[in-house]
Amino acid sequence: MTAVLRAEGLGKKYGSRWALSDCDLDVPDGHVAGLVGPNGAGKTTLLNLAVGQLTPTAGHIRVLGERPGSGPAQLAKVGFVAQDTPTYPGLTIAEHLRLGARLNPGWDDALARDRIARLGLDPGRKAGRLSGGQRAQLALTLGIAKRPRLLVLDEPVAALDPLARREFLQGLMEAAAEHQLSVLLSSHLVSDLERVCDYLVVLVDSRVRVAGEVDHLLATHHRLTGPRRDPGRLPSDQHLVTASHTERQSTFVVRTEAAIHDPAWTVTRLNLEDLVLAYMDQRTETRRPTLEVQR
Numbered sequence: 001m002t003a004v005l006r007a008e009g010l011g012k013k014y015g016s017r018w019a020l021s022d023c024d025l026d027v028p029d030g031h032v033a034g035l036v037g038p039n040g041a042g043k044t045t046l047l048n049l050a051v052g053q054l055t056p057t058a059g060h061i062r063v064l065g066e067r068p069g070s071g072p073a074q075l076a077k078v079g080f081v082a083q084d085t086p087t088y089p090g091l092t093i094a095e096h097l098r099l100g101a102r103l104n105p106g107w108d109d110a111l112a113r114d115r116i117a118r119l120g121l122d123p124g125r126k127a128g129r130l131s132g133g134q135r136a137q138l139a140l141t142l143g144i145a146k147r148p149r150l151l152v153l154d155e156p157v158a159a160l161d162p163l164a165r166r167e168f169l170q171g172l173m174e175a176a177a178e179h180q181l182s183v184l185l186s187s188h189l190v191s192d193l194e195r196v197c198d199y200l201v202v203l204v205d206s207r208v209r210v211a212g213e214v215d216h217l218l219a220t221h222h223r224l225t226g227p228r229r230d231p232g233r234l235p236s237d238q239h240l241v242t243a244s245h246t247e248r249q250s251t252f253v254v255r256t257e258a259a260i261h262d263p264a265w266t267v268t269r270l271n272l273e274d275l276v277l278a279y280m281d282q283r284t285e286t287r288r289p290t291l292e293v294q295r
């Protein structure tokens with residue numbers, strides 16, 4: 001299957017500090033992929049590399065088989081809704097659509113107008129007069145009407161209330177299904193990603209900790225609880241994610257493709273939030289995670 005995003009040894013340095021390092025990723029086509037991680041993990045850096053707004057310090061990145069920003073044809077295939085869903089406050093919705101038509105060769109004006117009408121938005125209204133949720137919907141409309149093959153969104157719902165978030169994500173899912181659109185979406189709200197994503201990338205402290213199809217990740221990660229045990233004694237096919245101990249008891253989160261038969265363990269499944277938090281627990285204790293979990 002084609003990769004919408006393929007990174008090999010990808011890294012980006014600001015001054016002497018790596019914002020992203022040793023990133024190997026292969027995000028397949030046809031997914032709504034979630035990029036999750038705490039503040040400062042490198043999500044925006046990775047997305048800006050994917051849309052060609054940054055160039056790598058190390059390694060390679062290919063988006064839809066080409067170097068991001070390598071020419072007009074490549075740029076036309078990728079839509080980008082940047083952080084805080086930027087729009088021009090002094091321009092009306094209709095003017096935004098006209099600008100979109102001028103700037104994008106594949107612009108689908110009927111789709112844009114229809115979507116604005118379905119949202120009940122007045123085309124004559126200036127973007128500066130819209131609510132945060134309406135502005136986000138306008139930015140999403142501009143991204144979809146470009147008719148890209150991949151739509152990249154950087155924390156598009158962070159500032160929205162739960163209802164506006166739900167409406168926005170619903171619109172995104174409908175567009176992805178209707179227009180065979182691949183989506184790469186960052187958020188630190190695990191519950192939002194859980195609702196819309198079927199592929200997940202966990203980024204912590206500038207490194208990809210785990211990536212894969214959500215169903216497969218959930219099927220291969222387990223929490224083991226039982227009598228205290230040295231993690232070094234786990235079978236070699238059980239990859240340890242996190243370990244914690246009391247005086248008598250050990251709790252491990254492991255990743256394994258194999259069934260777990262050891263009768264000493266009580267085995268429980270993880271939900272997506274548990275899984276993300278387990279990988280975040282691997283980070284150094286010097287900086288605390290600020291990942292939000294909202295229901």
Ligand SMILES: Nc1ncnc2c1ncn2[C@@H]1O[C@H](COP(=O)(O)OP(=O)(O)OP(=O)(O)O)[C@@H](O)[C@H]1O
Binds near residue numbers: 019
């Ligand atoms: N232009 C820049 N100059 C210097 N350092 C930067 C710059 N942009 C980002 N960084 C640093 O790179 C690291 C990764 O930042 P990035 O914005 O990619 O993280 P993020 O995961 O998107 O965070 P957030 O969730 O807060 O948006 C951070 O330590 C940040 O301070």
